[in-house]
Amino acid sequence: MFHMGWFLGAGFGTYGWGGRWSGNAKKDIAKPDLFIDMATSLERAGFDYMMLEDASNIPDVYKSSLEPGLRQGALRNDPMTLVPLLGQATKHLGIIATAATSFYPPYLAARLATSLDNLTDGRFGMNLVTASSHGAAQNYGLDKHFEHDMRYEMADEWVRCVKALWDTWEPGALVMDEETGVFADASKVHYANFEGKWFSSRGPLNSIPAPQGHPVICQAGGSPAGRDFGAKHADTIIASLVEEPGVENMKEYRDDISERMIKYGRNPKDAKILFLAQPIMADTDRAAQEKRDGMVAAMAANTDAVLAGMSYFSGKDLSGLDLDAPIEEITDHNGHKSLVDAFMREHKGKTLRQAAADRAQTIGSVELVGTPETVADKMSEIMDYVGGDGFLIRGPLDRAVITEICDGLAPVLRRKGLIRSEYSEGTFKENLLAF
Ligand SMILES: Cc1cc2nc3c(=O)[nH]c(=O)nc-3n(C[C@H](O)[C@H](O)[C@H](O)COP(=O)(O)O)c2cc1C
Structure with missing residues (x-):
């Protein structure tokens, strides 16, 4: 069996607008309804989690202008605000929202996470990113963002500080004994007195301890520093091999993380790696292939989108380059080291126009094209070979896509015994570790 997650690549942002199945986007944009529909559908389908990306600025690197980002609606509400609403609408689904370690004070993050873990009955997770853009750093009062590897050193200290705060409450400290009139046992609540190079915090946390103790930690960076960070701290790692796709690279990623985890004294089974993938399905394999070819052709012609994307990820304006x-x-x-460096390796020696066209040929870490039956068999084969733990679905988000995956693909996966048919009565972390 493998795990399933869904990546909302525009966080609590704008979906549907201008698309095929936009519903009543003009009225409903930034309302919770689409996200709630999605969460209940994912739970019906047996997904482990829904993961909300985040960013803290409107992109303005490409063409040195806000215009391309504003035209597309590259906006984000704070994803943390959605978590209680999604938790209220579901019973088992894990809900992960993104927080940038470079900008969140550890105490604020530790307390927010325990509060959300309480509100969701132990189903909250934080995707810890270092963030990469100078624009975001400037929104938090920095002159520019910290250097790439230093960001990860800081992130490591940040997590240790947050965990120290979570650990200020020993198990059993919350006694709530109405006979003796004691709410919490003071002998089991301690100061953290965490003193680091960048972060310090006294503690203890003044919130009710989290049902999971340590809420789930998710991680995404693929550079050596990013992989080390994930291997030390993550319960689930989300990997994108879109720039250098294929099962061999997926296997290398899983094996590399396993080695790093062993080096840090962890059991590789304790971090589940989910690979980003975008199934393209139709009633016949042929129709699915035609759908895929149409999508690729449209993307290949849109050089501008690739340049804008690479400008965002590298922090360098590529608009002036000769195509x-x-x-x-x-x-x-x-910027995003692993992604940009992989793009350069994969397309070395080509013109930018050719590189952009070739890049459009890959949709996800591996291609999943066909009927739900074909796609399910392919997913099973890939997981057997990679020894990975599952897939992180991504794609344009609308209710048609949600239905296709949750009521088309998931039942086939379940029938074949490839994904869970029910949840145990446990926390998000217990569900992740169940297999
Ligand atoms: C699936 C996935 C989701 C990500 N989500 C976010 C996000 O929400 N916010 C963010 O700032 N970066 C996000 N990233 C970027 C990573 O945190 C990281 O900055 C990027 O992959 C580059 O990491 P590296 O420099 O270690 O290669 C995501 C990356 C991947 C692969």
């Missing part, structure tokens, strides 16, 4: 000259190395960048 028909050999691609320039995007060196010396301080």
Whole structure:
């Protein structure tokens, strides 16, 4: 069996608007309804979690302008605000929202996480990112963002500080004994007195301890520093191999993380790696292939989108580059290391136009195209080979796509015994560790 998650690549952002199944987007944008429909559908389908991305600025690197981002609606509400509503509408689904370790004070994050874990009955997780853009850093009062590897050193200290705060309450400290009139046992609540290079906090937390103790930690960065961070701290790792796709690379990723976990004294089974994938399905394999070819052709023609994306990820404005000259190395960048470096490796020597067109050929870490039956069999084969733990679905988000996955693909996966048919009565972490 494997695990399933869904990646909302625009966080608590704008979905549906201008798309095929936009519903009443103009009225409903930024309302919780679509997200609640999604959460209940994912639970019906047996997913482990729904994961909300986040960012803290409107992109303005490409063309040195806010215009491309504003035109597309590259906006985000705070994903943490959705968590209690999604928790209220579901009983078992894990809910992960993104927090940037570079900007969140540890005490604020530790207390927020325990509060949300309480509100969701032990189903909250935080996707810990270091964030990469100078624009976001400037919104929090920095001159520019910290250097890439230093961000991860800081993140490591940040998590240790947050865990120290979570640990200020020993198990059993909350006695609530109405006969003796004691709410919490003072002998089991301690100061953290965490003193680091960048972060310090006294503690103890003044919130009710979290049902999970330590809420689930999710991690996404693929550079060596990012992988180390995930191997030390994550309960689930989400991996995108869109730039260098294929089962061999997926296997390398799983094996590499396992080795790193062993080095840090952890059992590799304790972090579940989910690979980003976008199933493309139709009633016949042929129709699905035609659908895929149409999507690829549209993306290949949209060089602008690739340039805007790479500008965002690298923090360098690529709009002035000659599309028909050999691609320039995007060196010396301080952005998403693994993604940009993989793009450069994969397309070395090509023109930018060609690189953009070829990049459009890959949709996800591996291609999943066909009827639900075909896609389910492919997913099973891939997981057997990779030794991975599951898939993180992504794609344009609308109710048609949700139905396709939750009521089309998931029942086939369940019938084949590949995904869970029910949840245990446990926390998010217990569900993750169940197999
Ligand atoms: C599936 C996935 C989800 C991610 N979600 C976020 C996010 O919500 N916010 C963010 O700032 N970065 C996000 N990232 C970026 C990573 O946190 C990281 O910055 C990026 O992958 C580059 O990491 P690296 O420099 O270690 O390669 C995501 C990456 C992946 C692969």
